[in-house]
Amino acid sequence: MEVDDLFQVGDSIVYPMHGAGIIKAIEEKEVSGKKQQYYVIKMLISNMQIMIPAGKILSSSVRPVTDILALKHIAHIFQHGESDRLLPWKQRYKVNTDKIKTGKMQEGAEVVRDLMRMKKEKVLNTSEKKMLDNAHEFLISELRLMKGITENQIKSFC
Template sequence: MFEIGDKIVYPMHGAGTIKAIEEKELAGQTQEYYVINMKIGDMQVMIPASKIVSSCIRPITDIRALKQLIHNFHHGESDEVLPWKQRYKVNSEKIKTGEIQDCAEVVRDLLRMNKEKTLNSSEKKMLDHAYKFLNSELESIKGITDNQIKSFS
């Protein structure tokens, strides 16, 4: 499915690069594992090949989708105003999808809210996490410019 050198997104962890595909023996069973170097936290994860699909790992978004993403970031409508607990739950679910559009919406909405009033500590952490997640993928898109990356701040 993926090859060594492919750039991927692992939901809740951000962008990474497949560095190796190795066979490992655990509990008497030999399995193939993808070894992925993640950008955030400079960590390495190993995921069994049999779990790649269920883990929702996907390829990095391509440059063609970026124009629409930037437009939605700047001109899209924010979700209606919800009580913070509901908003936190909705935003958490969006981040868990691992989709760049969902993550960009969380960053957009929380940045807009932060301009109106100070976010609580949980939402500040969420904004920081979502921004790092979004930025890790943006920096991995082939052909993206620094100005395009800066348009998300």
Template structure:
């Protein structure tokens, strides 16, 4: 279970810090809630403690795993031959997992396509969202350097 001060990633919302564990009464029912301060939009999210495992919240990636992700980001293969609608669905599914590697692959693949041709508005927004999601986690990784962050540019 998570503790106050833990750095976590909430799929589709980005990274944040657990700032409190509070007990609240909502609709006549008392429950314990994790309060997470999200990096994106500087908002607070409250998640019932009994639902935390079903939300796929995970700890922020560590520096060792990040180095492997950087390698995949820079040298991994892209699936660029798919029609854009199939590619969009595949990328949306990757983003829903909340895994940093999946998000990095979305950024990598869309950036590669963008170098060759203009992205349609849906994919442009997905690229922006994926970058924001990735950056929210990168900002909370212990020991990260500016060079690590530049690896995703």
């Protein structure tokens, strides 16, 4: 089985619920008597290395790091978008979890924006504090891998 040209060694990617990483290798491994090619990815946040079977890379929602051109739109949403503060916390938690699971930078930025705004108004519960910390780490890890981004642009998301 040959790996698609979708991702190459050295590509920066985002793995939903794990953050950004770099493809370090594409290796063939035998697991349960079956040989498969795997993407070996070094994750920025946890300093962890993960392996994803090449045949499951698309269904895992792994995507390339967002382009610097999209950052202006995402920064606008982050700073000026509307938050839905009227949802009960359990419903809000589910909506935010679903957004993070998409792995899309825009959705993650919305979660960070909304929870940061709420944190300024009141104390977040433990679950939402953890969610904010994780979503923020995912966002910053992707920003750090963007080509052409400045440290000041990264700080605007803090």
